[in-house]
Amino acid sequence: MPNPRTFHLSCLVSLVLLAAQSVLAADAAADLESRVSEFALKNGLEVLVYADSSAPVVSTNVYYKVGSYDEALGRTGLSHMLEHMTFKHTDIYKPGDFDRIVDSAGGNNNGFTSTYYTGYYEDFARDRWELALRIEAARMGRCIFPDSEFESEHQVVSEERRLQDNRPMSELWEQFDAVAFLANPQRNPTIGWPDDVRRYTVQAVRDWYAQRYNPANAVLVVAGDVRPADVRAKAEKYFGKLKGTPVARTDCYGSEPKQHGERRITVRKRVRVPQVLVGFHSPGIRDTAEFFAAEVAGSIAGSGRSSRLYRKLVTELQIATSVWGGNSVDRDPGMFQIGVTPKAESLIPHIEQVVQAELDRLGAEPVTERELQQVRNQVLAGEYFQRDDVSDMAYLLARCKILYGDWRTIEAYPAGIQRVTAEQVRDFCRAYLNPDNRITGILLSETK
Amino acid sequence: MTRPFCLLAFAFCLLPWQAHGLPLYRDSLPNGLIILTYEDHRLPTALVSLVCRSGAACDPEAKAGTAAMAAELLTRGTATMSGDSVTSLVEFLGGSFHGSATGDFMELGTQVLSKDMPTALDLLADATLHPAFAPKELELARSRFLSGAQRIKDSPQQQVDQEFIRLVYQGLPYGHPNYGDTLSIPLIRREDLVSFHSTYVKPNNSFIVAVGDANRADLVAAIQSRFGAWGPSPVPVPQSLTPAYPDRIKVKLITHTDMNQTYVEFGHPGITARDSDMLATRLMSYILGGSPMSSRLGITVREEGGLAYDVRCWFDRNALPGAYHATVQTAKPREAIEKMLRDIRVMHDSGATRAEVEKARNFYTGSFPLTYSSSDGKKSQVITDELFGYGLDWLEKFPDRVRAVTLEQVNAAARDHISPGHYIMVILGPVTKDDLGLQGVEWIE
Numbered sequence: 048m049p050n051p052r053t054f055h056l057s058c059l060v061s062l063v064l065l066a067a068q069s070v071l072a073a074d075a076a077a078d079l080e081s082r083v084s085e086f087a088l089k090n091g092l093e094v095l096v097y098a099d100s101s102a103p104v105v106s107t108n109v110y111y112k113v114g115s116y117d118e119a120l121g122r123t124g125l126s127h128m129l130e131h132m133t134f135k136h137t138d139i140y141k142p143g144d145f146d147r148i149v150d151s152a153g154g155n156n157n158g159f160t161s162t163y164y165t166g167y168y169e170d171f172a173r174d175r176w177e178l179a180l181r182i183e184a185a186r187m188g189r190c191i192f193p194d195s196e197f198e199s200e201h202q203v204v205s206e207e208r209r210l211q212d213n214r215p216m217s218e219l220w221e222q223f224d225a226v227a228f229l230a231n232p233q234r235n236p237t238i239g240w241p242d243d244v245r246r247y248t249v250q251a252v253r254d255w256y257a258q259r260y261n262p263a264n265a266v267l268v269v270a271g272d273v274r275p276a277d278v279r280a281k282a283e284k285y286f287g288k289l290k291g292t293p294v295a296r297t298d299c300y301g302s303e304p305k306q307h308g309e310r311r312i313t314v315r316k317r318v319r320v321p322q323v324l325v326g327f328h329s330p331g332i333r334d335t336a337e338f339f340a341a342e343v344a345g346s347i348a349g350s351g352r353s354s355r356l357y358r359k360l361v362t363e364l365q366i367a368t369s370v371w372g373g374n375s376v377d378r379d380p381g382m383f384q385i386g387v388t389p390k391a392e393s394l395i396p397h398i399e400q401v402v403q404a405e406l407d408r409l410g411a412e413p414v415t416e417r418e419l420q421q422v423r424n425q426v427l428a429g430e431y432f433q434r435d436d437v438s439d440m441a442y443l444l445a446r447c448k449i450l451y452g453d454w455r456t457i458e459a460y461p462a463g464i465q466r467v468t469a470e471q472v473r474d475f476c477r478a479y480l481n482p483d484n485r486i487t488g489i490l491l492s493e494t495k
Numbered sequence: 496m497t498r499p500f501c502l503l504a505f506a507f508c509l510l511p512w513q514a515h516g517l518p519l520y521r522d523s524l525p526n527g528l529i530i531l532t533y534e535d536h537r538l539p540t541a542l543v544s545l546v547c548r549s550g551a552a553c554d555p556e557a558k559a560g561t562a563a564m565a566a567e568l569l570t571r572g573t574a575t576m577s578g579d580s581v582t583s584l585v586e587f588l589g590g591s592f593h594g595s596a597t598g599d600f601m602e603l604g605t606q607v608l609s610k611d612m613p614t615a616l617d618l619l620a621d622a623t624l625h626p627a628f629a630p631k632e633l634e635l636a637r638s639r640f641l642s643g644a645q646r647i648k649d650s651p652q653q654q655v656d657q658e659f660i661r662l663v664y665q666g667l668p669y670g671h672p673n674y675g676d677t678l679s680i681p682l683i684r685r686e687d688l689v690s691f692h693s694t695y696v697k698p699n700n701s702f703i704v705a706v707g708d709a710n711r712a713d714l715v716a717a718i719q720s721r722f723g724a725w726g727p728s729p730v731p732v733p734q735s736l737t738p739a740y741p742d743r744i745k746v747k748l749i750t751h752t753d754m755n756q757t758y759v760e761f762g763h764p765g766i767t768a769r770d771s772d773m774l775a776t777r778l779m780s781y782i783l784g785g786s787p788m789s790s791r792l793g794i795t796v797r798e799e800g801g802l803a804y805d806v807r808c809w810f811d812r813n814a815l816p817g818a819y820h821a822t823v824q825t826a827k828p829r830e831a832i833e834k835m836l837r838d839i840r841v842m843h844d845s846g847a848t849r850a851e852v853e854k855a856r857n858f859y860t861g862s863f864p865l866t867y868s869s870s871d872g873k874k875s876q877v878i879t880d881e882l883f884g885y886g887l888d889w890l891e892k893f894p895d896r897v898r899a900v901t902l903e904q905v906n907a908a909a910r911d912h913i914s915p916g917h918y919i920m921v922i923l924g925p926v927t928k929d930d931l932g933l934q935g936v937e938w939i940e
Contacts, residue, residue: 074539099537101535101537102864102867102868102869103864104864104865104868134788142798143788143789143794143798146786146788146789147789147854150786150789150854150857150858151854151857151858151861152857152858152861153857153858153859153860153861153862153863153865154861154862154865155862155865170865171861171865172861172862172864172865175861198801199798199799199800199801200801201801202801202802203797203801203803203804204804205826206756206801206802206803206804206824206825206826207804209755209756209824209826210756210804210824212754212755212756213651213754213755213756214650215649316649317649317751317753318649319645319646319648319649320642320645320646320649351582351586352579352582352586353579353582353583353586353587358579361635362579362635365634365635365638368638368639368641368642368643369639369642388642388646390638390642417587420587421586421587421589424587424588424589425586425589426589427589427608428540428588428589428590428607428608429589431538431539431540431608432540432606434538435538435540435869435870435871436868436869436871436872437868439869493753
């Protein structure tokens with residue numbers, strides 16, 4: 048039984064912390080509401096504006112609802128190949144013009160492809176940010192793909208693919224995902240399987256562009272030192288005349304069959320330091336309560352040096368040199384993952400036992416109030432830290448809009464974390480973090 | 496040689512300097528500790544770092560990694576708090592506390608919500624003034640560092656980088672890995688860390704940078720109360736020795752037949768961050784290889800040749816002479832190296848065009864606001880400016896300084912600071928000497 052005086056004191060401290068946190072959370076939400084504007088053009092382009100005049104910079108982002116999630120076998124990586132090709136040629140810009148324009152104006156620009164979306168951004172000083180709209184409107188509606196420009200970029204992408212091949216951890220990740228997911232498209236690498244990359248054609252790129260790049264399948268986010276009315280007028284000017292065609296996206300949310308028994312893979316490469324990945328299928332975002340419980344469990348188990356697994360494996364038993372992990376779910380059911388760097392290959396069986404024992408403990412006993420409070424504090428602090436950079440904020444808004452259909456998910460996340468109880472964490476761990484639902488991947492030296 | 500501290504200077508304690516127009520202030524305590532405050536109240540967050548002007552370049556002979564390990568251990572326990580207690584406290588608040596080292600400096604950095612600033616300053620002061628260097632924490636750090644050093648050898652790019660730096664500096668201060676290697680890390684003892692701390696971590700050799708929701712006057716008072724009694728003493732500074740240029744192209748080839756791509760890095764000694772040619776040299780290097788898509792190397796090797804995903808070149812900016820690097824990863828190293836050597840020689844011999852220099856000026860002036868728009872960017876910029884003595888007005892005057900760089904200065908930088916034919920070159924991949932077709936080079940066995 049707890050000492051009543053200590054107990055009351057700890058309750059009081061918890062109440063004070065919760066009250067302070069509620070005020071901060073409310074401030075954060077109110078601040079966000081005051082800064083974000085949202086509207087749509089008639090052609091379906093959804094636009095978000097985040098106004099922050101603290102620095103004279105503007106980040107302009109266009110995200111398309113297409114990624115490796117949408118690719119059929121034999122075409123994996125095509126969204127990424129298309130992303131490369133869209134930097135080449137439009138009816139008004141020659142190859143290299145995008146980069147020359149951005150560089151000459153002192154901007155940063157790039158594109159990237161992920162499972163669920165393809166994004167492009169330009170960061171400029173505020174007096175020249177309109178250039179970004181001009182570039183992105185051209186990319187959205189006016190790309191052309193001459194045969195003569197395809198092969199050199201195809202070779203560049205092949206070189207990028209080879210970079211992956213020569214990174215042992217990348218290979219472990221790639222093969223881990225391919226074993227973990229049997230049916231969900233998360234099994235395919237964003238950059239594509241090597242043989243698919245080899246077989247791309249320029250016609251496939253043209254077709255993919257025609258199907259997926261249009262205003263009704265995109266989100267524009269402008270963040271920084273701008274006025275919403277100005278963004279609206281300029282968005283209309285540059286994108287308003289493009290034709291929007293809604294794209295029906297395949298929903299594979301429930302596609303992954305239930306796993307009945309552990310899956311294991313071993314990758315042998317030229318490495319001196321082995322790695323262990325342990326994953327468990329984890330609920331997606333539509334399973335709201337379980338999703339938030341998984342997020343909290345992941346943080347308590349593997350996030351930071353005060354996490355349970357770091358303290359056990361690194362500090363107490365000294366059989367590992369690093370531990371990281373957490374719940375890795377963007378939208379569809381994903382993976383609860385723990386990564387461990389063992390001190391030696393011979394310790395791997397022991398490490399696997401300890402990891403499972405600690406996860407079993409999470410499924411047997413409720414976590415402490417202090418552990419829950421730590422996760423809440425980290426999420427709230429993280430909310431503010433990520434708003435520090437307008438580029439990060441633009442990314443977050445675009446991501447929420449595409450994955451969840453609503454940028455206000457940014458506000459809903461801390462609230463969801465706040466509601467998780469110790470019992471929900473225990474129930475999640477008991478239901479999901481068991482050996483039959485486990486995937487284990489090990490990276491070993493090829494000489495052993 | 497030592498870095499003197501001047502008692503007379505202490506008479507000017509709390510004599511503030513402000514960057515005109517920016518909320519950036521520079522104060523100093525009587526013990527010589529400089530405080531740089533960049534007020535930014537848009538979010539309730541703060542970054543605070545203590546920077547010691549001695550880094551891995553001051554590592555003892557054969558004990559590479561000492562500065563980095565000392566920095567790590569400073570965050571892992573004090574006379575009154577265990578390492579786990581420190582971590583638990585910071586992570587409970589949702590913040591972070593880390594120690595790191597570059598060749599030039601050590602940093603203890605923390606990021607917290609501004610309501611937790613007093614706690615962060617308490618931790619920073621306790622870590623700086625009363626570190627425990629507990630044997631258990633040393634063993635844990637040694638394991639982590641050893642694992643990290645081994646993992647570098649699992650990464651082709653990092654392995655090439657490390658070998659290139661080792662060969663360029665040949666035993667000089669920047670020639671060893673900042674975080675040590677598998678030979679040096681086991682040799683580092685607790686007394687080495689205690690000695691490094693007692694020798695270099697001094698108020699007259701340090702400065703504090705705070706960025707975020709902090710009031711300058713309150714912050715100076717808070718730091719005065721925690722660091723005011725910290726005693727100064729003379730601090731040795733590393734010798735400024737310039738590494739020699741190789742007398743020809745010297746190539747170290749590491750053949751790994753199981754790879755499908757070759758990693759290449761070459762270059763030679765460069766100049767210091769304080770060199771009056773540095774700005775012109777940066778513009779020249781940007782034109783030559785600043786962007787993998789629109790620089791000369793990018794256009795030749797990537798855009799036209801389809802030979803690589805990434806190709807670039809740059810000059811380090813360090814307190815002592817840094818290095819000039821050019822890198823590429825490619826399945827066709829012979830063609831890529833040939834094009835890179837040719838482009839670099841053309842830049843050396845013929846220089847840049849007026850249009851290229853104008854474009855480079857536009858890039859640097861236009862992108863400068865982006866480099867310090869975030870708190871982390873502000874902190875990095877303030878650290879760089881203080882470390883290299885650029886002055887408090889550097890941020891504001893940078894665009895004018897860039898605009899003042901002439902075509903002639905850029906071309907002089909190409910002639911004076913690139914030396915074609917005098918490279919250290921490291922090549923790692925599934926290739927043999929014959930595959931590369933390099934003529935007149937010396938192979939390093």
